[in-house]
Amino acid sequence: MAAQPQAFPSPKPFVTPEEYLAAEREAEFKHEYYQGEVTAMSGASRAHNLLVSNLIRGLGNLLGDRCNVFPSDMRVHVPANGLYTYPNVSVVCGEEQYLEGTHLDTLLNPVVLLEVLSVSTARNERGSKFLLYKSIPSLQHYVVVDSQRVKVYGHSRGPGEDWTIREYQGLGAVLSLPALALELPLHTIYRQLNLPE
Incomplete structure (x- = not known):
């Protein structure tokens, strides 16, 4: 809808x-x-919602109290380019920073952002959205999860402003997020979904 x-x-x-x-x-x-x-x-579709739920649950269980995991109701602002958006999942570690004002509803310093692809958003999430997100100084990982098949794309910030991308495919693969000191198996992300590998 x-x-x-x-x-x-x-x-x-x-x-x-x-x-x-x-x-x-x-x-x-x-x-x-x-x-x-x-x-x-x-x-969003059933698959999209299950993927978001699985990501929040999986990350939350592994992180415990070390970091906070937010669903898509947490708005994120990118001051460098003016974007205001709602990533499917945001992770922030340490002190949370918010846009000035009395509301704590616009996060400025996520460490990890995760987006679930749909047919209509695939091009935007994999391309232009990443170009806007990578302007966030605190961001270390941008993860894109495919909702049509078992495939995840992990973008990681390297030294300086260099970013690398790694593709994870199949239920036996494990998504690595070094900035969070954790690994998240794809079978956890795709729990209760029967998608082609």
Whole structure:
């Protein structure tokens, strides 16, 4: 089910970040914001929701109290390019940093961001979204989980601003997240899903 941008005035060619945040905090549905444009976010399939749930559970169990794992209701802001978005899963370790203000709803310093691909978002999540996310100084890993087959793409920050990508395929593979000092088996991520390997 697609969300409708009910809280935002229309038509309006440009929305300021302040207008976006004020309306978003009152909105019935979630919206992303980038360079003055507001985009309604759509609903998700069973596979997508199970994958997100499995990621949150798996990471939470392995991390314990070392880090906090947030679902897609936690908004993330990328100050370098102005993006406001809702990653499927965000992980932050140490002191959490939020956008100025009285609300603790816009995270600035995730260490790991995870997105689950759908047919409609695959190109964006694997390409342009990563280009925007990698501007977050604290970000060490960006993980993309395929919802059509058992495949995960792990982007990791190396020395300086260099990023490497590694592909994990099949239920026997294990996703490595050195910044969190943990490994997450793909059979945990794809629990209760019967997808081709």
